[in-house]
Amino acid sequence: MANKFSRSGIKDESYSEELGAIASAVRAARRRHHLTQAQLAGLSGTGLRFISELERGKPSISLHKMISVLAVLGLQLRVVEAS
C-alpha cells in the first residue's frame, strides 16, 4: 500500500496483510461511492482522523467504529478459515 501522502512519518508496512486488505477495501469502496474522507466520516458517525487512519491501516482501531464505516459503504466483516 503506497503511502503517497506521507510527509515524514514512519509507517510500518509489515504489520498484517489483513489490516492492509481492509484498509485498501475501505478506500476503494469510498472512491467507488465518490465520497471524500470527510463525507464518509460524517455518514458513519466518526471523524476525519478515524477515516484517515483506518485507510492507512492503523492497527489499533476500534472494531465497532470500523463496522459502522463498512456499513455505510455496503460492506461487512466476515470471519473465514485462513487460507
Add this chain to the structure above:
Amino acid sequence: MANKFSRSGIKDESYSEELGAIASAVRAARRRHHLTQAQLAGLSGTGLRFISELERGKPSISLHKMISVLAVLGLQLRVVEAS
C-alpha cells in the same frame, strides 16, 4: 448469543450482528481446539480479560489484537459485500 456466565451485568444484545458472529466464531473455534480462554490468551499474546470480552462481543476491542487471536485459531478477517 446466550450469556451463560452472566452475573448481574447488563449486556446489550442489539449492537451488531457482525460483532456477535465474530464473537461466536472465536468461541466455537477455541472449543474446537480444546483451549481455555487463558490458554488462548497466552498463545495470542493477549490477556484473559481481552479474550473474555472478545467472546462476549465487546464492541470497542482493538482490531489488531483480534486479528492475532484469529490467527492462533486458524481464522482470518475478510471484508465482503453486505448481503
Add this chain to the structure above:
DNA sequence: CAGTAATTATCCCGTTCGGGATTAATTCCG
C-alpha cells in the same frame, strides 16, 4: 502552472482499552 480540494500529521485532552490480579458466578464431570 496556479489555485483549490483532498489527505496526512500533529496537537490537546477527555475517554476508554486492556494487562493482571482478585473475587464471584457458572460449568463441568466423576
Add this chain to the structure above:
DNA sequence: CGGAATTAATCCCGAACGGGATAATTACTG
C-alpha cells in the same frame, strides 16, 4: 451432588484511541 475448572465482573492504572482543529503536503484540474 460436590469440588475443581472455567468464565465473567471488577479494580487500578498506564497506554492509547479518536474528535476536532490546525498546518503541511499532495492530488487534481482548468
